[in-house]
Amino acid sequence: xxxxxxxxxxxxxxxxxxxxxxxxxxxxxxxxxxxxxxxxxxxxxxxxxxxxxxxxxxxxxxxxxxxxxxxxxxxxxxxxxxxxxxxxxxxxxxxxxxxxxxxxxxxxxxxxxxxxxxxxxxxxxxxxxxxxxxxxxxxxxxxxxxxxxxxxxxxxxxxxxxxxxxxxxxxxxxxxxxxxxxxxxxxxxxxxxxxxxxxxxxxxxxxxxxxxxxxxxxxxxxxxxxxxxxxxxxxxxxxxxxxxxxxxxxxxxxxxxxxxxxxxxxxxxxxxxxxxxxxxxxxxxxxxx
Amino acid sequence: xxxxxxxxxxxxxxxxxxxxxxxxxxxxxxxxxxxxxxxxxxxxxxxxxxxxxxxxxxxxxxxxxxxxxxxxxxxxxxxxxxxxxxxxxxxxxxxxxxxxxxxxxxxxxxxxxxxxxxxxxxxxxxxxxxxxxxxxxxxxxxxxxxxxxxxxxxxxxxxxxxxxxxxxxxxxxxxxxx
Numbered sequence: 001x002x003x004x005x006x007x008x009x010x011x012x013x014x015x016x017x018x019x020x021x022x023x024x025x026x027x028x029x030x031x032x033x034x035x036x037x038x039x040x041x042x043x044x045x046x047x048x049x050x051x052x053x054x055x056x057x058x059x060x061x062x063x064x065x066x067x068x069x070x071x072x073x074x075x076x077x078x079x080x081x082x083x084x085x086x087x088x089x090x091x092x093x094x095x096x097x098x099x100x101x102x103x104x105x106x107x108x109x110x111x112x113x114x115x116x117x118x119x120x121x122x123x124x125x126x127x128x129x130x131x132x133x134x135x136x137x138x139x140x141x142x143x144x145x146x147x148x149x150x151x152x153x154x155x156x157x158x159x160x161x162x163x164x165x166x167x168x169x170x171x172x173x174x175x176x177x178x179x180x181x182x183x184x185x186x187x188x189x190x191x192x193x194x195x196x197x198x199x200x201x202x203x204x205x206x207x208x209x210x211x212x213x214x215x216x217x218x219x220x221x222x223x224x225x226x227x228x229x230x231x232x233x234x235x236x237x238x239x240x241x242x243x244x245x246x247x248x249x250x251x252x253x254x255x256x257x258x259x260x261x262x263x264x265x266x267x268x269x270x271x272x273x274x275x276x277x278x279x280x281x282x283x284x285x286x287x288x289x
Numbered sequence: 290x291x292x293x294x295x296x297x298x299x300x301x302x303x304x305x306x307x308x309x310x311x312x313x314x315x316x317x318x319x320x321x322x323x324x325x326x327x328x329x330x331x332x333x334x335x336x337x338x339x340x341x342x343x344x345x346x347x348x349x350x351x352x353x354x355x356x357x358x359x360x361x362x363x364x365x366x367x368x369x370x371x372x373x374x375x376x377x378x379x380x381x382x383x384x385x386x387x388x389x390x391x392x393x394x395x396x397x398x399x400x401x402x403x404x405x406x407x408x409x410x411x412x413x414x415x416x417x418x419x420x421x422x423x424x425x426x427x428x429x430x431x432x433x434x435x436x437x438x439x440x441x442x443x444x445x446x447x448x449x450x451x452x453x454x455x456x457x458x459x460x461x462x463x464x465x466x467x
Contacts, residue, residue: 215385
């Protein structure tokens, strides 16, 4: 059954584009500035896919036991063994409760996305602030439920924020790719700076999470990293460090590169591809383990 | 120094947009040596003034690389060469634990180099400036926007500069004595 994890990863990637696009729209509503104008239309276009993406999650909900070890009663002993609060985890990871939560996240996102496309809320600062708060909480919980719980033994408090930052970067990159033909030079410099901020934040969080787990060296914590850095996946990890951090950093240090639409567009394409790799790197090794 | 030497011709504007328009007009009219003074950063002003690139970013890059490389070397040298200690069975060259300090000192090196380069290149700090002789200039820190056409270069003509600035419809137009 290799199809389901691939489906989950691809779906999570597309969902991330849509949610990240919305998050960037809300941030622009709160800050204003010329940088957001040329990408607003593409961001809204990405956000309009939300209802269909929400429906496409149904296969995952139907096939829970095939994906998640905690959904299989026979596996219970294997994953509830050495965690801090097995009682809480056993309650939190009940299939019924899990499905109900998933439906709530998806419904909230669809409603927020729909309101964002309405004239009344399209540029509302108050609505955007509230929407960002809701997205921060539900996005974190969804990342923990749908991706982190593939390996129920493992937990990381930085995981949710790390996923949100990756989604923001992916949504912005997709919008840059779609908008690359339009917009003055000035705006591209600002967009390049924004991409750099996302890349640096992502790298900082990803490394912090790794460093804390590496330093602690506890069996149930390193269990998540061992398949990712001590098997063939290590090559993917190196590719992520290079393509998702070092290359964008070095390119975006140059003002000329930032202000050249063609360079920024190429970088946005590569970041989109690497975000897909990142999502696979988060999902697949957990399923195989 | 001639007694009537000019620092430049100064124009005052009420809004940031008026200043931006004036800066673009000055650039279009061929004035290359133009300065602007605003109470807050104005988006797009550096492009409108066509400020030539400077070496501050390069200094920051060099400072950052020097700080980062130096810090990494310091940690590697002390942990591997000078005083190797077995800590929890980890390899002597445990790179993950070197990254935080390397990162911090990269930032510090870049920031110090950028500030030093900025001060060296713009001649600050200085005790006074010709612009302070203009009474209205105090408002540059409050709610007014100023554009100054510098009196530099052999082709500068004060009369023509004043006539040009007058077409921009400024609140006031005055000479800045050097």
